[in-house]
Amino acid sequence: MNQDTITSFSTFTLQLPDWLPEYLINIPAHFSTIDQKMTFVTELARLNVKYRTGGPFAAAVFDSITNRLVAPGVNLVTTSHVSIAHAEIVALTLAQHAVGHHDLGAEGHSPHELVTSTEPCAMCLGAIPWSGIRTLICGARDEDARDIGFDEGTKPPNWVNTLHARGIVVTQDIHRHKAIQVLQDYAKDGGSIYNGRQSTP
Amino acid sequence: MNQDTITSFSTFTLQLPDWLPEYLINIPAHFSTIDQKMTFVTELARLNVKYRTGGPFAAAVFDSITNRLVAPGVNLVTTSHVSIAHAEIVALTLAQHAVGHHDLGAEGHSPHELVTSTEPCAMCLGAIPWSGIRTLICGARDEDARDIGFDEGTKPPNWVNTLHARGIVVTQDIHRHKAIQVLQDYAKDGGSIYNGRQSTP
Numbered sequence: 001m002n003q004d005t006i007t008s009f010s011t012f013t014l015q016l017p018d019w020l021p022e023y024l025i026n027i028p029a030h031f032s033t034i035d036q037k038m039t040f041v042t043e044l045a046r047l048n049v050k051y052r053t054g055g056p057f058a059a060a061v062f063d064s065i066t067n068r069l070v071a072p073g074v075n076l077v078t079t080s081h082v083s084i085a086h087a088e089i090v091a092l093t094l095a096q097h098a099v100g101h102h103d104l105g106a107e108g109h110s111p112h113e114l115v116t117s118t119e120p121c122a123m124c125l126g127a128i129p130w131s132g133i134r135t136l137i138c139g140a141r142d143e144d145a146r147d148i149g150f151d152e153g154t155k156p157p158n159w160v161n162t163l164h165a166r167g168i169v170v171t172q173d174i175h176r177h178k179a180i181q182v183l184q185d186y187a188k189d190g191g192s193i194y195n196g197r198q199s200t201p
Numbered sequence: 202m203n204q205d206t207i208t209s210f211s212t213f214t215l216q217l218p219d220w221l222p223e224y225l226i227n228i229p230a231h232f233s234t235i236d237q238k239m240t241f242v243t244e245l246a247r248l249n250v251k252y253r254t255g256g257p258f259a260a261a262v263f264d265s266i267t268n269r270l271v272a273p274g275v276n277l278v279t280t281s282h283v284s285i286a287h288a289e290i291v292a293l294t295l296a297q298h299a300v301g302h303h304d305l306g307a308e309g310h311s312p313h314e315l316v317t318s319t320e321p322c323a324m325c326l327g328a329i330p331w332s333g334i335r336t337l338i339c340g341a342r343d344e345d346a347r348d349i350g351f352d353e354g355t356k357p358p359n360w361v362n363t364l365h366a367r368g369i370v371v372t373q374d375i376h377r378h379k380a381i382q383v384l385q386d387y388a389k390d391g392g393s394i395y396n397g398r399q400s401t402p
Contacts, residue, residue, distance in 0.1 A: 011217070130324060
């Protein structure tokens, strides 16, 4: 196999869009309420649409003890050209990288929570138990994402209970209307609905 | 928020372990049969255990027309410190990066297939429809991974049918015994079973 081909697939860098680190300079280091955390996350989703850096979704991992932001995430599917780059995956991955551990619930570490502007799709739902987070806080419902044409995948109908059974507390509908507004604005603006294979099996 | 904290989470690089690109120099550029593809993938899983670069799992994306390797993947959870670094996620992400498109089934591209040494966990199953691959070829069953203590997550009992319904063809049990051998050798060698939160809800 030739060296150029090997080099073409040996590495991939996941990177937040330029506007995001700049935006963070002016935010507080701590977020004391769920309201503040979700307001921050829906604002990231709105800005991700505004700057056209991906789909209308954002997420963030917080330390549940200090309420410090550990890592943010926005949807980067169309701009990074990889389909796993959903907001939750980006936030969890950058948080684990920052903490230096693949398990955000590992002994000796603070418990962590994932705040997401829209309920997780089937992939992100599957990623949550592996991440070690203990709390999931959601804005819009997955049917709100389906309403504008996004495919959320085959989730168990009782998916909230499957997380509760693993000791992961789920809170739904926090500022749902704000997250819906971002979804609707994205659709109205002609944003790409980038489902796998254009939803044509 | 201070600049050092922002820098700590702004980027993450997914990288194949050093032995893998070196190993690929001596492999053929084309794999004409399923047997050859799965033999290659189970060998990657075996080497990943041998070199202690992650869990006992490997995968690869092939172009279904040319039978060219598009990208390989091995499990890198414990060495990259991110929980999404399952073999399938690594292979799909590196393949999309190499091809330059988030949809490996997009118009104007060859169809692609994912060959995996063990059936996908709940997260990787959820990732498959978004990736655009049209064929999934599996070695060991998920119960073989569970046998050595890995948690595969909450998958629909009819998960093969959920992929078929999306036009993704699934083939199971290709060289299953070889993939099981790698799993068993890993367990015997005391390899880390790195389930989220140590499986303790």
